[in-house]
Amino acid sequence: MTTEATLADSLAVADRVRALMVRHGIGKRQQTTELCRILDLSFSQGHRKLRGSSPWTLAQIRKVAQAFGEPPTQLFAAQENGLGAAGAQPREATLNLGGFEGPCIAWIGAPLGRDERAEFVAYGEGERWRIVRCDGSPGEHAHEVQKIEIHPRRGEAQRATIAVVDADRAAAEALCDYLLQNGFEARAYDRLTAFTDALQTQTFDAIVTDWLFDGCTAAMAIESVRRSAQPDAPIFLLTGDLLTGKASESEISEVIRRFDVACYEKPARLAILVADLSKRLGRA
Template sequence: MSNVAHPTDSTTVAERVRELMNRHGIGKRQQTTELCRILDLSFSQGHRKLRGNSPWTLTQIKRVAEAFGEPVGQLFAGQLLDPGVLGASAQEALLCVSVAELPCTAWIGAPAEAGSRPEFVAYEKQGQWRVVRPDGSLYQNAHEVHKIEIYPRRAEADKPVIAVVDDDRASADNLRDYLEHSGYAAQALYGLAAFDEALESQVFDGVVIDWLFGGQTAADSIRRVRSSENPDAPIFVLTGELLTGKASESEISQVVRHYDVACYEKPARMAILVADLSKRLNRS
């Protein structure tokens, strides 16, 4: 579990990161890519974080500041501290409750004075801050703890988001379920209109799309992905109509060449498709 800034601060932190990148000459269209590089995120993760829709960990804030040579305190201290913890510093720590050890952010103050009775104290052990309730034991160099923040892990937000586009609901749902069991967050979209609408407000880390939708092909939607905020998202075209002649081999080959897409025949070998996707997303 990560140590995160307060959720209400996520929007402000994101705004400050965008301002920081602007100062350093990172254009708007390059900012998500740069954030993903610094923090090792998927594009959709970076996109949500840079818009304040995903919580920021203390480590992530520090890494961004350090990447641009900016003092983290000057950039974010106002967001990470409140009047009740002035003089304390935010540190990643483990909150030790019985046998459980919960990662947290702890605001650690001055050394605890002899005879004081703070509710929590923190001490360092092998380079790791540990937060405990005083139980009469002697903790060497114990410090007062002013504030502790613990947040549950948002597992879905950490997964690359894959669009599965097919007007056959059963096929879309089956592939979506397989992707989710393989560690992805997958979204089934039943037709080109639904997919095109989703592209207006979302970014995807990858797209798996059927080729034929009635009398239409997926070509225009593929072009939209390549001109979207994440133009490098891997795209996989599925078709079961090459042998029947309904799907044009020349049209598909043209899209493959011009837009760097992979083509799989239906029914797709899901394990092979997911292995290819993972490789293209550097998750193998």
């Protein structure tokens, strides 16, 4: 008999756990640490739980709910919340109201028909929701909003966002986990094209990249960073191919000179790498 949470998939449970924590005053940057404390998990395990990439057991769901004094059904399925609609689900969202724009938890219901009306409506934007006041007919794909909670945020230092680019996906994610434990946000990319595409719409405070990718080098991607919206971002090149002769020492030397790149040989000493990263970002 399986003990996995069959009443809801991992992503849905993760959404509800994050919403529950926000309602109880746990900021986004403290949620992984709090979950690890409750379930006795490693930071990496807790991070995957909250991303929805690791399955939840019924016992874990119950334990989280009990820790906050709420019924486990709050995490299994959507609640009516006293608003007369069982389909509404709590979601992390951004509220746009006059000159105010900030995070909130919104109970989002079914899509609205052309002739239906609601005071507030929600629009899906990728994995996020945007909440606005509706003064007339709802736009296409508008969902009814039945409840909104706003929780004042404590002042928190903004985490620097680091792009980790490595053809070995497991290695990239392992480094991301280490960076997360040391106070950074981190995003993994295992293809140079995926990373350079991300540069078109995102900015990164620093980049950590491998050198060789399917016969290509990271030189063009590094040049793209220097032409991006954040051209001064520190770049760290990690490679284990100099000793094997697969990488050209002269090519790497040229990239270091032209684009102000720090170079570390693999396997990198992560504590030293993070210390250098923190210093360059003014966090030391």
